[in-house]
Amino acid sequence: MSVARSVSLFVLAALFEIGGAWLVWQGIREHKGWIWIGAGVLALGLYGVVATWQHDDDFGRVLAAYGGVFVAGSIAWGMVADGYRPDRYDVTGALICLAGMAVIMYAPRGH
Template identity: 80%
Template sequence: MLILRSAALFVVAALFEIGGAWLVWQGVRENRGLLWIGAGVLALGAYGFVATLQPDANFGRILAAYGGVFVAGSLAWGMVADGYRPDRWDVTGALVCLAGMAIIMYVPRGN
């Protein structure tokens, strides 16, 4: 159950961080304005808060593992929000990142 909670928190964190970055991108690069930028900044702040809810107490481990989720989530976001079509190497790289994330977070440790 702890793994499911942790995985769900990673997904929520990814939605806030990737969504926040996308909103800022839209506000600046696509000239959508300060409202989009402000919403993005709030979402990015929410991401920082959600990351603290992980059951593991090690900041470095959480952020390192989240990197794998961020890579895969960014490709998925691009597909949904911008029509991006990843190639087989994008998908392979994302799967490698997710495997690394799983090793960092969920392999039993003897300590």
């Protein structure tokens, strides 16, 4: 699997997970109702499916690497959906997380 395909799967997983969590948040915290909550639960389930499409067979590695994408994606989602304005420390932290994701997932291994 190419790095581009793998990164695309991470981005798709992030859209489902972060979007699902956001929908549940909206349903409960913003009182938008059970349809929003149900849609969020469905999206969260799809996140779990997409994560299985990564080429690596090690669940721990895939989920650990995905964590970096989740951090950066959460900041980006907040900017788009809620008008969140990250400061330089938010951006720096997200970049560090993405660098960690790249090391965990794409470092050459002797197997």
